[in-house]
Amino acid sequence: MIDWAAIATVFSVYAVGVVIPGPNFVAVAHKAASTSHREALAMVGGVVVVNLFWASCAILGIGIVFATFPWIALAVKVTGAAYLIWFGGRLLVKAGSAGTAVMQQEKSSCLQSFRAGFATNIANPKSMAFYAAVFASAAPKHVSLPTFIGMIATVAVVASLWYGFVAVVFATPSVAARYRRGKAWIDRICGSVIVALGIRQLVR
Template sequence: MIDSSAVATVFSVYAAGVVIPGPNFVAVVHKAVSGRRSDTLALVAGIVAVNLFWATCAIFGIGMVFAVFPWLAVGVRLAGAAYLIWFGLRLIVSARASEIAPPRPPQSPLFRAAFLQGVVTNIANPKSIAFYAAVFSSAAPAHVSMPTFFAMLATVGATATCWYGAVALVLSHAVIATVYRRAKAWIDRVCGGLIIALGIRQAFR
C-alpha cells in the first residue's frame, strides 16, 4: 500500500528545491538556447536520471553516510565545485573563440554526449548533493514499503521532467534561439560566470 502522505511530503519538498536555480538550471538554459531541442531534452534526461539516483540514496540513508564520514561529504563537495569552475571557464573561453573564429556549420545531433553532460553536471552538482543529503533525506520517511518507494521515485522523476522539460521547450523556441545567436558570446560569458560563482561559493561554504 502506498503511503500518500509520504509521497505528498516528498513532492512538496522536492518541488520547492528543484525550481531554485542552480547548475542544472543554468546547464539546461544554455543547452536550450545554443543547441538542438533534441539534445536539450537528452541533457534533461541525464539530469533526471541522476535525480532518481540521488533520491534513491537519500531514501536509503545517504545523509547518515555523510554524517558518519564527513570527509566524504567534503570531498564530494570540492570535486563538484572544481567541475563547476572548469565548466564555467570552458564556456567563457568558447565565447571568446566564437568571436574570433567564423561560425561553424551545424553538427550532427549528439544525443549521447548531451545525456552524459546532464549526468555529469548533476552528479557533480553540490546543490543536488547537499539537498538530497540534508533536506530530502530528512523529509523522506525511513523504512517505506516498496510501492511507496517507487511512488516517491516516480514523483521525483515526473517533477524534474516537467520542470526542466518545460524550461528546455520554452527556451529552445526558434525566436529565443535567434536572439541567442545574436548575443552568443555575452550569454555564454554570463552563464559561465554564474556557474563559476556557484562553484566558488560551494568550495568555500
C-alpha cells in the same frame, strides 16, 4: 500500502526546490538555446537520472555515509566545485565564438549532452543534502516498496516536466535567435554564474 501523505510532502517540497535556478537550470537553458531541443532533452535525461540516484540514496539512508566519513563528502565537494568552475570557464573562453554548428552525428551529440547533464548534477553534493532534507521530513521510518516507488516516480515526473519545459522554451526559434544575437554576453553571463556557483560550493 502507499503512504500518500509522504508522497504529497515530497511533491510539495521538491516542486518548490527544483524550480530554483542553479547549475542544472543554467546548463539546460544554455544547451537548448545554443544547440537543439534534442540535445537539450538528452541533457535533461542525464539530470533526471542523477536526481533519481540522489533521491534513492536519501530514502535508503546512504547519506549517513557522508556523516560517518566526512572526507568522502569533502572529496565530492571539491571535485564538484572544480567541475563547475571548469565548465563555466570553458563557456567564458568560448564566448563570442562563431555560432554553434549542428553536429553531423546527432546520436553522439545527444550522448555527450546526456553525459554533461549527468556530470553537472552529480558534481553538486548539495543535491544530496537537499534530498536528505526532503526525505528526512517526508519519508516514514520504514518505507514500503509502493511508497518508495511513489516517491521516486514523483521526483522523476517533476524533474522531467520542469527541465523539459526549460529545454523546450529555450530551444524555440525566437529564443534561440535572441541567443545567437547576444551569444557573447549570454555565454559570459552563464559562464560567470556557473563559475560563481562552483566557487561558492568550494568555500562554503
